[in-house]
Amino acid sequence: MVSLNESRVDVLVLGAGPAGVMCGNALARAGVNVRIVDKRAVRVAAGQADGIQPRTIEVLQSYGLADCLHSKAALMVMAAFYNPGPKGIERIGRVPDVTAPTARYPYEATLHQGEIEAIFLDSMKKEGLQVERPIVPIALQISDDPEELADPRAYPVKVVLKHLAKESGDDTEIVRAKFVVGADGAHSWVRKTLGFSMDGEQTDFVWGVVDIVPSEVTDFPDIRNKSAIHSTNGSCMVIPREGDKIRLYIQLSDTDAVNPQTGRVDLGRYDPERLLKVANKIFRPYTIHAIPDQIDWWTIYQIGQRVASRFTAHERVFIAGDACHTHSPKAGQGMNASMNDTHNLAWKLTHVLRGWADISLLKTYEFERRKYAQDLIAFDKEFSALFSEKLREDGEGHGPTYEEFIGAFQNYGNFSSGVGVHYSPSAVTDPLYQAAAENLIIGQRLLPHVLVRAADAREVNIQDLAPSDSRFKLFVFPGVHADKVASFLERPEGFFNRRRDACSVITIMCGEKATVNHLAVPPVLRPHWTKVLLDDTDITGTRGGWIHERYGISRMAGAIVVVRPDGYVGTVAPLDKLTVLDDYFGSFMLST
Template structure:
C-alpha cells in the first residue's frame, strides 16, 4: 500500500470497493487481501451461490488456482474431470443418435499441466475463495448493494472514489472513500450502467437456453463425458459433474425462429421430455433435479472496461456469451488476476499509474476473441446437423485415431479442434505493450530476444519439469513462484562452466545502485529471515536459477554468485527429460538466457545471458519502460 497515506486507518477509507462476490470479485479480493490491501467487498445475495451457475474450470485456470495454493481445496470436492468430448449425431441411415467421434478436451499439443476441464458447482468454488479471504480478515458484506458512486481525482488524488452502499432491505447504508471501485456484478452491472458504458452485441442473434443439473439413470454410454448431441429433435450438451450429477444444456429458442420471443420459456418437465427424445434410442430418467433455469443470452461486450482507471469492470459485466465452451468463470478469473497485480504494482510504488491502462486492451481483446469463437461455436452447436448426403463416406485417411465412425470431420468438429487451445486458456495471449516485449519496445540491443527462443512475450511461460537442487524434489518450474505479485526472473544458467562469468556479471549488475533490482529493495531487507524463500531482497522480484546440468553436479554456493545463491530453494537442475527445459523454450543449453515472467505467468521479456553489462542493461530498459524510477543510470556499486 502507498506509504504516503495517513487516512488508511479511517474506518470509512478503503483501498478498494468490490461489488459482487462471484468468481471475478472473489479472485480480485483474494489477491489483494493477500497483498495487504483494505477491502470493502459487498454482494447483494444473502449467501454464496447455492446451486447451478458456472461449473467449468479450464486447464489454465487450474494452474492459476494451484499457483494460489487453492487447487487442493477445489479437488477435495472430487469434481468431475473431462478429458474427452464425444460428438453424437443422427446415423447416416436410420433414426436415433450414434457417436461420430471423440476428441481430447485439451489435446497434447497444448502441453497443459492438467489436460482436463474440472467440473464443480460454482458455490463450492466461491466458498474456497471465501475461506481464504477469512484468513486475511476480509468478509463479504451481504446482502448489500451499491446505490451510487463518484470518481474525481482532482478533488482527492488519493481516495478519488466515493461509493454509497446499502443493505438490500434499505435498513442501513454506508458512504465510503476508496482508491478504486470494481464492478463485478455480472451482466446487469449497476456500475457499468452508471458509467453509461454501452454493450456491443457482436452477434445480433439471441438464444434462450435451458440448463438442468441433476442425477439421472440412463444407458447412454457417454453420460460421464462432455458430449454434444445433435438429433432431429434438437441439440443438447452434456457436462458431467461432481456427486454423480450431470448438467444438460438445451437450446429452447433462437431469435432466428419464426415464433421467437426472448421471454420464451419451458418447464423442467418440457425440457426433460425434449431430452428424452434427443437421447433416444437411449433412455434417461431423472432421480433428482438439483437446478433448472431458462435464460436468454445475447452475446455482448462492454465498450469500455474503465473510464478513468479508478473505476473498473470485469467478468460478466464486460462480456456475456453462450455457456457452451465453459469460458465465463475462467475469463472472469483472468480479468481479476490481470487487474489485481497491476493495482498492486501501482499502489506499492513499483509501476507508473499508466500500467493500469494495459488492463482494458489486454482483457478486452481476449473477450473479443472469445465472443467470435463463441459465435461460431454456438451457431454450429445449435444448427441442425448436415444431411447425410453432405457427409462424406467413411475415409481410411482420417488421421483422428479417435474418430469412431471414420467420417470426414464436419465443420462443428473442426471448429472445436481449432479452438481447444483457446478454451483451455493456454491459447490466450496479450498483444505487445510495455509489459510484453516486441520490436517496438524501448528495450533494444543485441542481447534482447535471442532468435532461437520459442517463448513469445504476451504468451504463457512454458511448463517445464526440473529438479530442485536443495532437496532433489521434482518441481514444476512454472509453479515454483506463487502468485505473490512479484515479477519472476528465470535465470536459465546453461552450463556452469560456461556461464560463470556471465552469472557474476548479472549478479553484480543487479546489485548495482539504480538497477531495476536494487531500486526496489525491501525497506526491511536487513531483518528478513533466512527462511524467506521468494522475496529476500525485494517484494517485486523472485529469482529462480536453472542449470542445464545434473543435480548432483551442482553446488549452489560454488556455482552461483551470492545474490542468486540467496534464492537457494529456487535453484534447479534441468535434468529431468531428454528434451531439457532450456531446449523446450529454445534457450541456449550452454550459454543460457534470462526470462522475465509477469506476476500473472505470462512471458514478458527474454534476454541472452551475456558477459558484461548488456543483460542487466536490457533488463533495466525493460523495467524502466513502466517502473516509477529511472533505472540503470547510477553506476556506483552498492
C-alpha cells in the first residue's frame, strides 16, 4: 500500500512557468510560507515565450530584477514594415516599436523563456525557495465548510502530489494548503479539475515559429529590427533576440499544416527546413539562411482566443497565466499577461495571510484580471488579423491598407505595452476624488517621473519609491499643509496608526534643492531621509521637475496619492477630505 506523507503550507503553486515563478518569487520575498512544484524535470532550455513589454519591465524593476533582464536581453527599439513590390517585398516605413508616450522603458526586451524563468529562480533561491521537480498533482479537494473557507488561518485545500522521480512506494504526498495557485499552462490540470470552461474560439490562422541564428549570406536589411512583412506569398514577422539569434513567425496554409481527419495542427507536416523554405518565399528578393547547428527551437500552432469562465474557486484555489487565457503570441502578450496575473495576486494573498486585510480582498483578483483577459482577447483578435491578412492596395483585396495597419499598430501601443491597463472601481480602486490628481488615472499604474531627493540632491524615479514589497505607498503632496497632514496621520484611531506595518509614506515637496531643509518636514512625513523628495530638476537642469503639473495636482492644495503594492493607483485624497482614506482602507484592511 502506498504511504502518504502529509505537510502543510500557506500557498502551494502548481507550475513553474512565468506565472508560477513570478508568484513564488513575490510570495517568498514577502516572507510567505510557499512551495512551488512543476512536472518538468528541468526548466525550459529554449524557445517558448520571449517578449517582455515596457510595463512588465517596470514590474521587474519593482522587484529589483530589471538590470538582470537588461544584461541578457535584446532590445527592440524600431519596427519596420514591408509590403509587396514589383520585385518582391519592399520596405515602406519604420516607426518606434513602442508607441506609448508614458513608457519608462520605450522598447520591448526579448529573451527566451528559460532565461526569464532563471531570473526568478535565482531570486527565489536567495529567499530559500526552489522549484520541486518533477511533481504533478493527482487530486484536489476543497472543503465545503463555510466557516473553514472564511477563516484565513484554516487549511481548506487538500492536494495529492505525485513525485515522478521516485520509484518506491512513498511517491505520493498530501499537502494541506491555505491557498493554491494553478499556474500549470494552457492544458491546466487545475482548471479542468475545478470544472472551469475555456470560452472563445479557434481561428483559421496557422503560423510556424522558428528560432535561428542567421548566416552571413542573409541579406534582409532589417534583421535586427522587429519587422512585419506582408507579401503575395503570405506574412511573416521578424523578432530580434539575444545575441545573434532571431525568431521568425511564418504564416502557413491551413491545408498544409492541419490534419484533415483531426482538424488539429500536425507537427509531422513541417520541420525547420520547410518553415525556412516558406519564409524565403515571403522574403523575396531577400534570403534568410540559418547556421545549420543554430536552429534552437521551432513549432507550429493555430491561434486560439479563449478566457476561462472563472479564475478562482471560493477564493482558495486560483488559476493564472495560460491556465486562464490563451491568444496569439505575435503581440507579445502571453508571458506578460501571465506574470502580471500573479503580480496582482501575490500581494493580496500576502495581506490576507499577514492578517492585514480581510479575505474578501481576494475577490478583486478575478474581478480585475478576468476583465483584463477579456480586453486582451478583443485586442488580440484585431491585432492577429492585422498580421494574418494581406494588405489592401489600390482598392483591391479585403485586408487593411498600409496606412490603416500603421495607424492600428500605433493606436494599440498603450495596450500592447501594458502601460494602459486600467482596473475598474473596486474595494482597492476608488476614483471618487480623481479631480485632485486629474492626470494620474486611478486604476492605472503610477506614472514614471524623475524627482530630486531633498537630502542629497540625487535624482530618483518615483516608481523606484514604490517597490513591490507588499506595502501601500502614501505619496504625500503636502502643498502648504504639511502640519495638517501630519496631524491626520498621527491620530491614534486612524488607519495609518492601526496599520503602519502595511503602509509607507513618501513626501514630495515644492522647493529648490539649493535651499530646502528636509529636516523641517514633520517626522511622520519623513520616516527616512530618502523618503523626502523635491519637485525640482536634477543638477544638470535637464531631468525632473513639474511633477505636480504632470499629475494634475495643485501646488497649493496638494493631495495624497495611494499606490497599491502592485504599483497601481488605488485612490487619491484631497487634503480637505482626508477622512476618505479611513473609508478606503477600512473597506478591506483589518485593524491591529
